Each structure stands twice: as structure tokens, then as C-alpha cells.
Amino acid sequence: MAQEHHQQLPSTLSPSTLAIHADDYLNTSTDVAPALHVSTTFRYTNDLNALQPPNFDTPIAEILSLTNPTHVYSRLSAPNTTRLESILSALLHGRVLTYSSGLAAFHALLVYLRPNVIAVSDGYHGCHGVIGLLTKLYGLKKIPLDDDGAWDAANLGKGDVVHIETPLNPTGEAVDLKKWVKKAKERGAWVTVDATFAPPPLQDPLALGADVVMHSGTKYIGGHSDMLCGVLVTKHEDVWHGLFAERVFLGSVMGSLEGWLGVRSVRTLEVRITSQGRNATRIVGWLNAAFKGEDGASEEVRRVVGGSVLKIQHASLQAKEENWVDEQMPGGYGPVFALILQDKEMARRLPSKLALFHHATSLGGVESLIEWRRMSDSTVDERVLRVSVGLENWEDLKQDLFTGLKAVLEDVKPEKLSVEGLSV
Numbered sequence: 001m002a003q004e005h006h007q008q009l010p011s012t013l014s015p016s017t018l019a020i021h022a023d024d025y026l027n028t029s030t031d032v033a034p035a036l037h038v039s040t041t042f043r044y045t046n047d048l049n050a051l052q053p054p055n056f057d058t059p060i061a062e063i064l065s066l067t068n069p070t071h072v073y074s075r076l077s078a079p080n081t082t083r084l085e086s087i088l089s090a091l092l093h094g095r096v097l098t099y100s101s102g103l104a105a106f107h108a109l110l111v112y113l114r115p116n117v118i119a120v121s122d123g124y125h126g127c128h129g130v131i132g133l134l135t136k137l138y139g140l141k142k143i144p145l146d147d148d149g150a151w152d153a154a155n156l157g158k159g160d161v162v163h164i165e166t167p168l169n170p171t172g173e174a175v176d177l178k179k180w181v182k183k184a185k186e187r188g189a190w191v192t193v194d195a196t197f198a199p200p201p202l203q204d205p206l207a208l209g210a211d212v213v214m215h216s217g218t219k220y221i222g223g224h225s226d227m228l229c230g231v232l233v234t235k236h237e238d239v240w241h242g243l244f245a246e247r248v249f250l251g252s253v254m255g256s257l258e259g260w261l262g263v264r265s266v267r268t269l270e271v272r273i274t275s276q277g278r279n280a281t282r283i284v285g286w287l288n289a290a291f292k293g294e295d296g297a298s299e300e301v302r303r304v305v306g307g308s309v310l311k312i313q314h315a316s317l318q319a320k321e322e323n324w325v326d327e328q329m330p331g332g333y334g335p336v337f338a339l340i341l342q343d344k345e346m347a348r349r350l351p352s353k354l355a356l357f358h359h360a361t362s363l364g365g366v367e368s369l370i371e372w373r374r375m376s377d378s379t380v381d382e383r384v385l386r387v388s389v390g391l392e393n394w395e396d397l398k399q400d401l402f403t404g405l406k407a408v409l410e411d412v413k414p415e416k417l418s419v420e421g422l423s424v
């Protein structure tokens with residue numbers, strides 16, 4: 001087996017190149033596709049001169065560094081996940097650690113930062129579940145993001161956390177990160193960002209001042225609905241070291257198969273996310289034009305969309321009103337949007353009328369999904385559908401949605417509708 005040793009590549013290379021080559025320096029065999037290493041434990045050296053106990057005062061991450069990985073036991077580090085971390089570090093512009101799921105990553109982050117107070121908006125309900133666990137364990141206080149009075153009353157300050165999810169689940173709408181970074185920094189608080197819905201090249205929260213960014217890598221980084229993964233990335237060396245050391249004891253590392261799948265997936269992240277985002281933006285544009293009765297939409301399409309849709313939410317629609325959206329999402333908008341229908345029964349029925357969208361939770365895969373959101377989030381309005389657009393041809397998806405909306409409109413006659421105020 002030939003040994004190849006490469007240097008780490010310059011970070012000035014473009015992300016699409018780094019996604020394919022940032023891990024070349026880790027190659028130890030002639031395989032082009034990386035080998036899957038299943039071992040949980042790794043032999044120490046037989047060279048008696050080199051066989052010395054580590055200096056246990058040295059931060060563990062220095063012993064097991066990405067540049068010179070010496071694997072000992074796979075709860076500490078392992079070849080496939082290290083490879084994934086090396087590529088993600090190049091793409092996310094900081095130092096990366098991977099975890100067994102997005103929520104495991106968020107949990108690890110809060111365990112490390114151990115804030116007294118966390119300011120957070122609505123968004124993915126699972127993150128609120130993690131906060132709830134820490135409230136139970138040590139009394140972490142959760143306050144609303146958009147409430148200055150609550151920030152004052154809780155004395156939010158140094159060591160506390162302002163957590164921003166952007167774009168938001170389930171609406172796909174962006175949050176003005178610059179505004180929240182400024183407010184948080186004035187008080188010395190950490191800014192953590194859940195950027196799951198818009199991985200690079202769509203946005204770069206670290207460049208906008210975030211301290212630590214998390215992703216549910218289960219979504220776009222995985223991209224094929226077949227692996228769980230969590231990601232944390234930071235430019236703060238001390239934070240990365242601390243997180244690494246604590247992950248050893250949390251034990252929430254990715255499995256080696258998932259690490260291997262992650263490398264396979266992340267090679268195509270840029271083409272997937274940009275095409276899926278473009279597809280979503282086109283579908284939203286088409287729906288919105290029909291909804292607004294604008295020229296270009298046929299009378300039939302206007303009748304069907306106008307008769308069934310109550311509201312459409314997506315960052316592309318926000319960008320028409322607010323300049324900061326394009327500034328903060330220079331790579332385009334994400335592939336998720338919310339479609340709110342005029343009636344709960346319409347929303348419940350639409351997924352079953354579609355041929356090209358699976359009715360399932362989650363998002364980020366190459367296949368389009370739609371979810372009647374009430375199936376997994378009890379706090380959401382019953383008329384909300386979350387749409388995760390995949391890599392199919394967008395006109396095929398558009399036609400499928402049109403056919404489905406027409407069918408629900410026939411099933412649920414407009415005269416039976418009671419259009420109440422919308423709370424999302």
C-alpha cells in the first residue's frame with residue numbers, strides 16, 4: 001500500500017475545490033475514494049523510543065490534532081470523522097467538530113459555554129428541548145430574543161448566550177444577524193448561530209461576528225437523508241479545544257460510517273445547496289406571482305393558488321422588502337419555504353395529492369419533501385406546510401404542486417373555509 005503525504009491546501013482555493021481536496025493530506029493509501037475505517041481502537045507504536053505516555057497536561061486536541069492525527073480510541077477521534085472535520089473546517093472558515101446529531105452538537109455547545117441566561121426566538125423546537133434539559137440540570141434561564149425588558153430583567157451579560165437560528169425553521173425566513181450580534185456584543189454575551197438552513201456558500205455567520213455556528217449536518221451537509229450529524233465551528237481556538245476535550249466525555253461522536261457518508265456528501269455540497277436554493281426560489285416566485293394575481297400567471301393558476309394559499313414565507317420574499325437579506329445571504333436563499341394554506345384540512349390533505357414530494361419530516365436531501373408541520377411540532381399553526389425543495393427539475397415540482405393544490409381545492413370547497421388570523 002503506497003503511502004502518500006500531502007500538505008494542507010491553501011484556504012484561498014475556492015470552496016468547490018476544497019470540498020474535493022482539503023483532506024488529500026490525510027491520504028495514506030492509493031484509494032481515490034477514502035477507505036471506511038471501522039476500528040474503535042488503534043495500535044500504539046512498537047518503536048520503544050517513541051512509546052511515551054502523553055503529557056496529560058497538554059490539551060487533548062493538541063495530541064490528536066487534525067494536522068497530525070494519531071488515533072487512539074474512536075470516542076476521541078477516528079479517521080473518517082477527522083477527514084470530514086478537515087473538509088468542513090476549510091468550507092466553514094473555522095475549526096470544526098462533528099457530533100452524533102445536530103442536537104448533540106447544540107447540547108455540547110451549551111454544556112461548554114454554561115450560560116446563566118439564553119435569549120432565543122421560536123424556531124426549531126428540538127433546540128428548546130435541549131435548553132429545557134439544562135434548565136432542569138442547573139437552572140438555565142430562557143428568555144425571548146426580541147424583548148429588551150426580558151434581557152434587562154435577566155441581566156443578560158458576559159458568559160450568557162444569544163442564540164440565533166437563521167434562516168428559521170419552518171418558514172425559511174432570514175434573521176438580521178448583524179443586528180443581534182451588535183446587541184449581544186454590547187453586553188459581552190456569546191453569539192451562537194444555528195445555520196442549518198443555509199450552509200455555505202449561502203451565508204457565513206462567523207464573518208458577521210458569530211462566535212460559534214452549529215449545523216444539523218443531517219440536513220444539507222449529509223444531503224441524502226441517510227446520516228445523522230451535528231457540526232460546531234468556531235474561530236476561537238480556546239473554545240474549540242474546550243469543546244474537543246468535553247466531547248470525549250459526552251461521548252456524542254459520529255459513527256465511522258456516518259463520517260464516511262459525510263465525506264461522500266460534502267464533496268457535492270455547493271452544487272446541491274445552490275441548485276436546491278435556486279429551485280425553491282423559482283417555485284416561491286411562481287407561487288407568489290399567482291397568489292398576488294400578477295401578470296404572467298394564467299387565470300387557472302391564479303384561481304387555484306388564490307383559492308388555496310393563505311401565505312408564503314421564504315427569505316426571497318423578505319429580500320424584496322429588506323436590503324440586509326441579500327447582504328447577509330450573498331450566496332442565495334435556502335431550499336426550505338413555508339406554504340400556509342387557507343384551511344387546516346387543505347394542509348392535511350395536500351401531501352397525499354403530490355407525486356414528487358415525499359410526506360416526511362426533515363429536510364436537506366436531494367429529494368423534495370413536504371411536511372404538514374403539525375405532525376412534528378405542536379406549537380405550529382395547523383395550516384402550515386414546510387416544503388424542502390430537492391434537486392428535481394423545478395418545473396416538474398411546480399406542476400406537481402399545482403395539481404395537488406387543485407385537488408385539495410376540489411376536496412375542500414372554499415365556502416366551507418373559515419379563514420382565521422395567522423399566528424406564524
Ligand SMILES: Cc1ncc(COP(=O)(O)O)c(C=O)c1O
Nearest residue numbers: 101102103124169196216218229
Ligand atoms: C434548525 C435545526 N436545528 C437543529 C436540528 C436538529 O438536528 P438533528 O436532527 O440532526 O439533531 C434541526 C432538525 O430538524 C433543525 O431543523
